[in-house]
Amino acid sequence: MASAPSKLYQDDVSLVVALLDTNPFFWAGASLPFSEFLHHVIPFINTLLLLNQLNRVVLIATGTSSCGYIFDSGDGNSSGNSNAVCSGIIKKLEDFVGKDSKITKGSNGDSTRPAISSLLSGSLSLALCYIQRIFRCGARHPQPRILCLQGSPDGPEQYVAVMNSIFSAQRLMIPIDSCIVGAQHSAFLQQASYITGGVYLKPQQLDGLFQFLAAVFATDLHSRNFLRLPKPAGVDFRASCFCHKKTIDMGYVCSVCLSIFCKYHKKCSTCGSEFNQAAPDSTIPDQKH
């Protein structure tokens, strides 16, 4: 018997970690109501479980003030007929959204504007920790991938954390697929799918969401080599300057903390280093963060 390398993949068995956006601020104004959305997503999950007996699906909900695990098909107590499973998922989602709203209301007194972005970085980190656990469990394991069902706009405060998750996923060779159910494109998820080799899709008609999900995101990673999946039109890798948050194509970068500025400044606002183009004088690193 040949010794198994540390990551021995079975060809077409997959582990899909789906991140559901449950931001109530977004769903209140969305063209597709949340219950309709669940009517597309839950049959899609059942489809994944039916494609192969060993497939596993994990659901993580992305809220505005918390993230949590909703469903794990690999759990002993999640087996049973699909009706029981569906109602279990819906009940857990309701509990989660209720708890999340309470936390948001509790902290909303201090924040100046209501949170309109959801905590994508939190659920990506949870997904990656779960997948690491699967990798630890022996040589034979399903091929993991992450599917983000995102509707809320990107929160710029999560940029560093989302990029960290993307680079970790790239290292572990885990593709991040994205399906945007909101109105505008998400730059974070475009970059995520491009860097990790996943698929980015913004369906034109949300009534047929199940059709899009089943055609594009249901196939396992091995079979994707034989399919023509949607290619992203153009990924914008330009940076945004720290002072005005507008995208620039030429700028100045602080050599100490790598902050990006659009104009020449005398002093870096992030790390406090003073710039002088002449001889290397002593700089006082007074980092405020």
Added chain:
Amino acid sequence: MYGARVAFQPSAATASSSKEKKRRGEDDDDEEDDNEGKGTEAWERAYADERSWEDLQEDESGLLRPIDTKTLVHAQYRKRLLLRSSTGGSAASRIQKGLIRYLYIVIDLSRAASETDYRPSRMAVVARQAEAFIREFFDQNPLSHVGLVTMKDGLAHRLTEIGGSPEAQIKALMGKLECCGEASLQNALELVHGYLSQIPSYGHREVLILSSALNTCDPGDVMETVQRCKKAKIRCSVIGLSAEVFICKHLCEETGGTYTVALNESHFKELLLEHAPPPPAIAEYAAANLIKMGFPQRGAEGVVSICSCHKEAKVGGGYTCPRCKVRVCELPTECRTCGLTLVSSPHLARSYHHLFPVAPFDEVSPHGRPGQRLPTTCFGCQQSFVGQGGAQPSLRTSCPKCNQFFCIDCDIYIHESLHNCPGCESQRNSSVL
């Protein structure tokens, strides 16, 4: 038939040779002469030292597994993490790190490098590990540059120019490398000093010497060269393969680098990879400058243009320099026409985690404080903490900021690879930027 005949021969040969060795009184480096002295076969000798079956144990379902070294690995990792965060200042304060590094790797190709105590030879092991190191280095420091220098025949020779792409360096390493002569530390340092004086003032200058020799043959006073390097603010580190040498230790102490000696191949790999993350920077060593950089957009598919790096027509893909509008094939690079440094925002983002590290987690005893109800599953991976069937509950750690509990595997993964605490990221008010 042929096989059977061959099988009988070695035992006869070794029996006679071991007797001969005993008669000659020679002490070889193989231990088969000591234990089970008379006439052991080759396959028996392989098991004399490593009893590989002792590394296995049964788990609860009767399957064989390697011995559970999890707690040992975790203890080692915690030691490393606390050492790293304590040498640079407290974990709470942001330590300045040299993110734009210009590193020269000096490879020793003297006669000592052809020794075979590392299989197949020290030089081959060094070349192989240096390739892995270069890839890891560019992964963690995308804006940095690496060059290669060799020490051979008492002279130092530049193998590759300092460059920002790993491919050129790796190609040179994989080429034919021969060892002969003596190693000269002074010549190597003088050469590197000359090259590093030409780099921009905001870059951090570093030298990493992979030394196999136990001596250095220099044309002049090597102490003077050490002082020159110290004045030029070059941080020199050495990894030795044989034993500790005083001049290397002196060099590293004077210039603020680290000196380590490898015990075996896997230890060498570990020591080498420790140089990949940026070292804590001494503030006066590099000036803070605002560097002008361009962020090119990816060209549309189907557009034909001549790329400036290969000088041939290419279809689609590629990036357009924002200043002079020529096409370049990959990033990060310097535009050949106008000299602008071209990067994409993920390259800068790769270094942000060095600036905003995750605080080390606190260890929590398995039973917690009296009266404290601990969660039964890890927050990150949902693995249960309680042992199965009366086994010890596993170790857990908790984040000092969000107070969530994690298992030790998640702890290692979060600090070494992910650089995000899932608990802190799942809360609204703990944003960094």
